[in-house]
Amino acid sequence: MGNEIKAQIEIEVFDSRGEPANQMHFKLPLEDGKLPCIFDALKFAKIVDRIDDPIFQKKVSVGVFGVALGPNDPIYDGDRIELYRPILIDPKKIRRKKANQNKDAELKNKAKLRKERKDLREI
Numbered sequence: 398m399g400n401e402i403k404a405q406i407e408i409e410v411f412d413s414r415g416e417p418a419n420q421m422h423f424k425l426p427l428e429d430g431k432l433p434c435i436f437d438a439l440k441f442a443k444i445v446d447r448i449d450d451p452i453f454q455k456k457v458s459v460g461v462f463g464v465a466l467g468p469n470d471p472i473y474d475g476d477r478i479e480l481y482r483p484i485l486i487d488p489k490k491i492r493r494k495k496a497n498q499n500k501d502a503e504l505k506n507k508a509k510l511r512k513e514r515k516d517l518r519e520i
Contacts, residue, residue, distance in 0.1 A: 401515070409477040425441055434468065435449055435459055435469070458480065458481050459479070461479070462479075
């Protein structure tokens with residue numbers, strides 16, 4: 398009895414693109430015991446109509462539990478499909494800027510000290 402095939406799977410869709418973020422729960426029906434894909438789930442949720450929807454055109458816009466996936470990747474019972482908002486600032490640039498803030502202050506202090514020593518020698 399434990400080997401019964403479910404006629405539907407439960408999924409969660411979390412859409413963080415808007416304010417406030419939207420969270421939906423669905424029971425997605427299975428067709429002929431075939432695993433549905435991300436596109437099938439989003440179409441069932443009435444978020445997309447076509448496979449060439451702009452959501453799928455962006456590099457990292459859809460994922461499951463934080464892992465970026467494409468529209469044809471399968472989903473399983475209990476999966477959480479996440480729709481990501483676009484990244485406005487590159488995280489690498491932010492980290493580099495923060496790391497260099499202290500470095501800039503150190504270099505400015507060294508330059509100031511060199512100038513003061515040079516001024517003292519000229520007196």
